[in-house]
Amino acid sequence: MRLRLPAERPTEPPTGYKIAHPVLSQDGTRAGFTGVSLGGALPYAVLDDASCVYGLRHRPPVRRCDCGFHCVHDRAAAEALLCTTEHRSAVLLEVSVLGAYIRFERGFRYARQRVRSATAGPCGCGTAAVALADAGWGRPGWRVLAPCCGGCARGRTSVSLAGFARLAGQGLRVIAGSAGADRPFTELMSADELGVPELAAEAALLQARLDWFQSQLARLGEHGAGGGGQG
Incomplete structure (x- = not known):
């Protein structure tokens, strides 16, 4: 049954x-x-x-x-x-x-x-x-x-x-629905909240960007020099 x-x-x-x-x-x-x-x-x-x-x-x-x-x-x-x-x-x-x-x-x-x-x-x-x-x-x-x-x-x-x-x-x-009520996981901290680890990470990021910028300038300089030699 x-x-x-x-x-x-x-x-x-x-x-x-x-x-x-x-x-x-x-x-x-x-x-x-x-x-x-x-x-x-x-x-x-x-x-x-x-x-x-x-x-x-x-x-x-x-x-x-x-x-x-x-x-x-x-x-x-x-x-x-x-x-x-x-x-x-x-x-x-x-x-x-x-x-x-x-x-x-x-x-x-x-x-x-x-x-x-x-x-x-x-x-x-x-x-x-x-x-x-x-x-x-x-x-x-x-x-x-x-x-x-x-x-x-x-x-x-x-x-x-x-x-x-x-x-x-x-x-x-x-x-x-609320968009700004929840703090994002990667929300930036204010300068007063930054400690040594955070500052070191920011410095490393800035250095990496500077290195990339210098490499791009060097590449453009090489192309420019080569183009001038060819007349």
């Missing part, structure tokens, strides 16, 4: 976390998201129903299929995915799990979702994002966007965080 887990009947929708790429329609009138793994070719709206990525006519989620929206229980687990190279420009989503769902150890696979908030990380230059700009790739009919500061967004198709939330609708909140 097959044992079944008891059915859950929560009083309010469970909350989950995931990462995704924000997208803007080709005509600039609609906004949504596209996933980073299975189903990434199917952009979805803030409030949307899942469909089977294999084209089967069943309603997700089905136990013997991978279809449906996916999310994790823990926000930190979703944030950890943003550390990987291919996901650096993605945003962190907080979602409400709606409809039928299957609970796993680390998250849910489910039929319907509402994206409540999207947190955009810093621009590639390290400055806090004020807009979402064309990332240089996309899906048919959709431009993928990436968090961007005002300076780096110049000359690129872009939309402000508030503008993206307005286009997406359904009460979505788009938040800029």
Whole structure:
């Protein structure tokens, strides 16, 4: 006899976390998201129903299929995915799990979702994002966007965080994550904080740069002398 887990009947929708790429329609009138793994070719709206990525006519989620929206229980687990190279420009989503769902150890696979908030990380230059700009790739009919500061967004198709939330609708909140709150690992110390080891390292670096500069001058001088001898 097959044992079944008891059915859950929560009083309010469970909350989950995931990462995704924000997208803007080709005509600039609609906004949504596209996933980073299975189903990434199917952009979805803030409030949307899942469909089977294999084209089967069943309603997700089905136990013997991978279809449906996916999310994790823990926000930190979703944030950890943003550390990987291919996901650096993605945003962190907080979602409400709606409809039928299957609970796993680390998250849910489910039929319907509402994206409540999207947190955009810093621009590639390290400055806090004020807009979402064309990332240089996309899906048919959709431009993928990436968090961007005002300076780096110049000359690129872009939309402000508030503008993206307005286009997406359904009460979505788009938040800029902190960029300067955490001190970088290689932050320079002030002169008063430098000790003998730090000063020695700075001196070695300056000497190496001086040696390179002198070698470049010597090389240019040799070329100049040779060119003069040839008339």
